[in-house]
Amino acid sequence: MTRVNVVLLIMLLASGLYLVRVSYDARRLFTELDRAQGEQRHLDTEFERLKAERQSQATPLRVEKTAREKLKMRTASPAITQYVTYSKAASGAAQ
Secondary structure (H helix, E strand, C coil), X not given: CHHHHHHHHHHHHHHHHHHHXXXXXXXHHHHXXXXXXXXXXXXXXXXXXXXXXXXXXXCHHHHHHHHHHCCCCCCCCCCCCCCCCCXXXXXXXXX
């Protein structure tokens, strides 16, 4: 009878230790999950902010202003337009 009690006591202690270990792992995983969800919320907020910023940067007035200031572009007019004419003599010499 005492052997059965000792075996049962050992099994009870092992079961208790296993339960503590499983509870610890569950808490650790829950903490990691909570951190990951917080990071996801932060990244979603950052993504929305960047999307709104990109949209504001791509307005036609902003693009035109950047083209004029940084690229030194100007509006095409007949005074600065050069026209290229196509002639049959030039195409025959090219072949």
